[in-house]
């Protein structure tokens with residue numbers, strides 16, 4: 001079992017300040033340096049993170065086919081990729097533009113639906129892999145204004161509707177293009193981007209950043225650009241709108257936020273802004289006419305649970321709809337959104353603007369942290385009527401309440417050596433995913449789940465017990481995540497220790513920073529497999545409950561840098577305390 005995901009909340013500031021960069025930059029150095037160049041500032045990133053829940057819209061020429069080609073249901077691949085999976089001959093796919101007339105696309109109604117769902121931002125597919133622009137591009141005539149009877153720019157229409165409603169608006173942009181690249185299909189969409197293609201993309205990105213008002217995020221997707229191309233795509237955005245958040249799927253660690261795989265959630269703590277993209281059904285994002293859509297209530301609950309899991313881990317959840325070819329929203333999908341919105345109405349204060357709570361896995365569900373309020377999402381009401389919060393210590397709680405349920409009784413919160421315990425009654429009749437809100441004074445203190453010493457007094461910190469911090473969004477969709485930081489907590493008393501790192505596969509001149517209670521020391525790792533050691537000191541002022549041990553690349557390090565060896569374990573051996581000289585000796 002992994003250890004609790006976070007250090008005590010009340011101590012985070014302390015821990016960070018002891019790791020400040022010597023340059024005076026106000027950035028802790030046990031995490032990657034911010035990306036260079038014009039980039040969204042801290043306030044923009046925070047506002048983006050606070051939104052928590054948004055609407056993704058997959059809409060394009062493919063929406064007309066609804067997952068059917070030549071009278072056959074295309075079961076392979078997502079329906080927005082039917083051109084590649086059917087496959088549809090290129091001239092016949094192009095001809096779809098001639099009858100694309102989405103008269104029922106109603107931007108104001110879509111914005112109103114997003115609001116009813118409790119969504120705080122909208123992202124529309126401006127160009128998917130098929131290369132068809134849903135905006136008026138000057139780069140070629142393959143766009144909704146020049147090639148269809150509809151002749152109107154839907155990106156513009158939705159951008160304007162969002163601006164009227166003060167709804168942040170972003171665009172999805174695929175860096176691959178089956179039209180322009182003459183149908184070079186690769187089922188994994190890991191196409192290299194040719195220099196001419198990169199120029200074309202940059203020209204279209206400049207159009208999107210110039211004519212559609214303020215763009216909250218550009219959701220780059222797929223392809224396998226070179227690091228220089230990823231950097232160039234991100235720069236094309238920021239040169240025109242420095243506050244636009246670029247998705248991690250611009251690849252090569254050039255994004256302003258990390259994107260999980262399609263319908264995926266992280267299983268570890270995350271330090272960077274991140275988002276989980278989700279579709280109503282895992283099989284498709286674009287409209288699929290033959291999709292079985294049943295159990296509406298189950299789908300609403302599934303999405304509330306996904307939203308809560310993502311937000312409780314500190315992320316943003318973006319949920320997709322796939323309108324039909326005529327622009328209408330699928331009624332089932334609208335109902336799901338409204339169902340989530342009905343739940344969010346009384347529970348929104350537990351979602352928007354909150355942070356991950358510094359707690360480990362909870363038996364009853366999930367938690368978020370608001371300003372001096374802890375929110376507990378009760379997925380499984382406990383049989384004994386008590387919500388257990390392992391590790392919570394030295395915190396003064398006030399009177400709790402159940403959001404949206406004035407009748408429910410929240411009893412006292414007791415705090416003992418094992419944690420805090422909240423008595424609640426009547427949660428089983430409180431509807432789906434009730435939320436208990438408990439105010440507290442000052443900071444929430446949490447005793448981390450810490451490794452105990454063996455009988456010899458040594459501490460063995462196995463890699464399986466560490467919290468892993470991962471780099472995502474490397475060279476492409478299939479690039480495995482890598483580890484940039486390992487963190488443990490250890491039941492280590494005051495004094496000095498010999499710390500030994502056991503590792504494999506260190507590259508030549510490999511070096512680590514070993515952080516003990518927020519104090520870094522560099523440690524060279526001889527190449528290959530081996531051990532390396534140094535002397536460390538416990539600092540109970542910085543970390544009163546347990547020693548915190550972290551391994552990172554040598555600071556300052558960059559986004560995407562990884563640990564320079566496979567770490568297997570860390571061992572801490574207490575050093576004998578120097579004998580106290582006799583008084584006056």
Ligand code: H79
Nearest residue numbers: 076077078080187188189221222262277285477
């Ligand atoms: O726009 C949506 C997808 O079309 C796009 N990203 C989301 C937001 C996307 N394009 N490619 N990929 C995602 C990755 C490819 C994933 C695959 Fe598969 C999943 C390859 C194999 C399994 C989909 C299903 C394609 C083939 C089967």
